[in-house]
Amino acid sequence: MLLEVQHVRKEFQNRTLALTDASFSVSQGDFVSVIGPSGAGKTTLFRILNGSLRCDGGAILVNGVHFESADRKTRRAIQTTIGTIYQDFALVENATCRQNVLNACLPDMAFLPAVCGFFGKERVAEADALLDRVGLADKVHEPVKNLSGGQKQRVAIARALMRHPALLLADEPVA
Template identity: 45%
Template sequence: MLEVKHLEKSYQKDKPALTDINFSVEPGTFVAIIGPSGAGKTTILRSLNQLIKDDGGQILLDGGDLRTANKTQLRGYRRQIGMVFQNYNLVERLTVIENVLHGRLGYKSTLAGMFGRYTEAEKQEAMTLLEKVGLEEFALRRCSELSGGQKQRVGIARSLIQHPKVILCDEPIASLDPASSQTVMQLLKDLTTEFNIICIANLHQIGLAKDYADRIIGIRHGKMVFDEDSDMLSEEILETLYDQNVTEELN
């Protein structure tokens, strides 16, 4: 289980970015975080794996607090938290399978990581994951040759080879066309269930959040204003979140 308790963050004095954020997520749950630009969605995600240092609260993964972990403990926690990025964060000149195998670097010594020393079992697992995301035929192709949707699926496979308990997705479909967006969202939903993991995605696409996420958290001015099953998201809540009528986004 992932538990966030009373999370606080300010970048400037008297201008809180996050105020008293509280939620918990069970394995097998796909959560979408929505809200206007600057609401604090990315700050939450970056706090969850401590890419930024927040100011107070607790971030508990199976009872252990990431905020108080030392460097060695934090490295262990980060192995359990996969990341999927808006800009893919791939090494374009390397092959698809090499990029997937980079998800194992957290388990390697510095020397083994530098020289790409992966076991046959790891290579086989990478191929199995590429099959799951529909890219097994592209394993030896350079990532620079792929479409945006294909690159994002490589990123998903790379996160899964970490054997994560949690996958964090920062605007994973922002750069994709509508068809690729639906493919990626369906894949995230299916893999969350199959691997019994927690998936948390920041999204601007309200309709897709409602269609694919099990649960939606709404953030406004760094505060939680909504946390319910996705089918509970209403026009009234959206107007509160965005200060405007966004009814068409639900369709």
């Protein structure tokens, strides 16, 4: 099982109960949609699954490893297998499409190459191929601020795919 969500619960400090008993499992190759009205806890679940928010009860297992109680190194290793497409895309508006896709590589890079923006020819070629794959080959050098909402979403998809994720999470993917 790639992902197991077992009785996950989340309550915020203001006593808002966002999740009460979320449970499901996802195998390799599965597509799962979480639907519900605004305020139902979909984004909260998304943030718990990508590790940016902790749950208050239950368990998240990724490939059998308890994500919530894993040590920092193991937790980070799990997070590198998860691709994330945010509802607001989380792109750098003044950067080009290529630069935004390459930003996915920053966590794996040494300090100096990351600061200098030296990604190497292979990574640049892969970023360009992913932009082509999402229909934006002609926008490689275009600043993201000049794109439509749908084009920005495709840049965010290419950026997530740049990580070669085993698990891809998308918050409001068809908004």
